[in-house]
Each structure stands twice: as structure tokens, then as C-alpha cells.
Amino acid sequence: MTTTSGLRLGVIGAGTIAEFHMAAARQSAGRVNVVAVCDVRAEAAEKLAAEAGARVHTDHRAMLDAGGLDAVVITVPHALHAPITHDAAAAGLHVLVEKPIATTREDALGMIEACRAAGVVLAVGHVLRFVPTLRAAAAYLASGELGGVVVASERRTADYADPARPRWFLDADMAGGGIVLNVGTHSIDKLQMLVGSPIAEVTAHVAVPAGKAVETEAVALARHADGTRSTINVTGTGLPFTDEAEIVCGQGAVRISRGDGVWSFRAGAATQVAAPEPGEMARAFAAQLNDFARACAERTPPEVTPEYALSVLDVALAIYQSARLGSTVTVKGHP
Incomplete structure (x- = not known):
């Protein structure tokens, strides 16, 4: 669920793109708060989490099991988009996954169905x-x-x-x-x-x-x-x-x-x-995250739907x- 204190967000993947999402959360005026960061590289996760005071994980399943989240941003290698999205949906969490939505059409359709069945928002980061x-x-x-x-x-x-x-x-x-x-x-x-x-x-x-x-x-x-x-x-x-x-x-x-x-x-x-x-790209990431937070709060489609991402x-x-x-x-x- 989305709390009155804003969307509680977990970031899975602590690379360069994750830094844009972290900056976007800081610009959200409390609408989005990063509370957990996960990366198989502990040092990378710790560095990214430090600026938000977020907890650190090196296994996304452990992060999901720990609770306290409303949604996740997935910024990991493309082939991992599908399995992690399935895990997040099973945990009842909304998902913003980086583009491309997946590496195969079958995986993309599976992600769409999993999120639909779980009643959670699936947005895809076509930030342009x-x-x-x-x-x-x-x-x-x-x-x-x-x-x-x-x-x-x-x-x-x-x-x-x-x-x-x-x-x-x-x-x-x-x-x-x-x-x-x-x-x-x-x-x-x-x-x-x-x-x-x-x-x-x-x-x-x-x-x-x-x-x-x-x-x-x-x-x-x-x-x-x-x-x-x-x-x-x-x-x-x-x-x-x-x-x-x-x-x-x-x-x-x-x-x-x-x-x-x-x-x-x-x-x-x-x-x-x-x-x-x-700072156009920073502004774009902030607008994208705000749109995602709106979609999660209202349970309405995001601007970039998974069906559109599938078309790409x-x-x-x-x-x-x-x-x-x-x-x-x-x-x-x-x-």
C-alpha cells in the first residue's frame, strides 16, 4: 500500500541509472522515499543507500521479504527484468522497470500478466x-x-x-x-x-x-x-x-x-x-517517477504502459x- 508519508521505494540495481532515480526521489517533495537499495555488489548498494539513509541488501528476495515497501525500481541487466518483476508482483509491489521491458516477447507478456493478476502497476522507463x-x-x-x-x-x-x-x-x-x-x-x-x-x-x-x-x-x-x-x-x-x-x-x-x-x-x-x-534528463527522470507515484496512488495506468513498451x-x-x-x-x- 502507499502510505501518507509517500511511496516507499526499493531500488534494485545500484548502477548509473539508479543514481538518476535516487535524484528523482529527492526532487519529489516527499512523494517518493527510497527506503531500501539492493545490488549483488555490496559496496555499490551501500554507497547508493547512504545518501538516502536506506537499508542495504545484496539479494532482492531478501529485500522483498523484509517488507516496508510499496514499490520497486528495477535497474538490472535486461535478462533479469522478468524474474525480478515476477518476484515483486508476487510480493504485492508496484514496479517501474527500466527499458527494454524484457529481452523476449514471452517474458514481457508474462510480466504484464503477473502484475495484472497481482493488481499492481507496471511502468516501463522509456524516459524520453x-x-x-x-x-x-x-x-x-x-x-x-x-x-x-x-x-x-x-x-x-x-x-x-x-x-x-x-x-x-x-x-x-x-x-x-x-x-x-x-x-x-x-x-x-x-x-x-x-x-x-x-x-x-x-x-x-x-x-x-x-x-x-x-x-x-x-x-x-x-x-x-x-x-x-x-x-x-x-x-x-x-x-x-x-x-x-x-x-x-x-x-x-x-x-x-x-x-x-x-x-x-x-x-x-x-x-x-x-x-x-x-539538466533535461534529470527533469525527465523526476517527471517519470512522479507519474509512477501518481499511478500507484490512483491505481491507474502510467504514462508509459507495459503494452506500449512491448510495442517498442x-x-x-x-x-x-x-x-x-x-x-x-x-x-x-x-x-
């Missing part, structure tokens, strides 16, 4: 949905001021050679895949958000470097349910950081980038729709399937 500039871009495009979307592109880079990255990112079993499942799911989500239509079909190629178990490069041509075409390009091999989407409409175009914000281009004139804001996973899995087959693949759930 809460980034202020992206929300502004989506609203501007949806207004129809530039006409309907014609084509769209999304490009992201990440350094998959960075020794600071957790080793499980390069473990095919733990990660479920490489840059497509880790970074590409952000691109899929962003395109679906900006185009305003789910991706229904993909033609894709991925590349696995010699000596590695997961792909670091991927390109895909996507057809959205409304007929719009878009491209996804994610790379993990040494290029300078890029996070940019371009949406071409009937009467102009929009460019969205991490550094420059949102710009509209129409009839030879450029207009800034939204400027980049300092389905596209990622279709990209892998298309790359294996060398052909176009229809995304699950689409005719």
Missing part, C-alpha cells in the same frame, strides 16, 4: 517520453502547423568500447542483444512519439564486430502504421556523440537534437520551437529478425 524538448517537439508536430509527417530519421551514437560500460552490455545472454536493444529502443520510442504512429514493418541490417558477442551497428528502414517511412541509424564505434532526429512534413521540417533543442524550418525561415534546458520491444526484435533473414519483417501485432 518525459524530456521537455521532446514533448515540445511532439506537441508541435501533432498541432499540424507543418502538415502531416512525410519522412523521418533518427540517428544516435554510443561508445561500445568504453571500458566504463558494465560488462553485461556485451554479454548476449544478459543484455539480450547489443546497441539495438540498449540504444535503439530509445530511437524506436522517439520515432513513434514524434511521428505519432507505431512502427509496423522494418528492413534492417546489424553488424557484430569480430571478437564481440553483440552488435554495435544497426540501420533500419521502417514503415509506420500510417504509411510514414522513417530510418534508424545507431552506431557504437567511435564516432562523436550524436542524438538527432529530423522530421519532414508537408509544409516544412523539424530538427530535434540534444545540443540545439527543437527547430522548425519553413519557407526558408528557421524558428526555435524549444531551447535545450540544463517488438520493433527491436523485428530488426534482429530482419537482419537474420535479410528481408522485410512485419512487427508483431500489425497486419
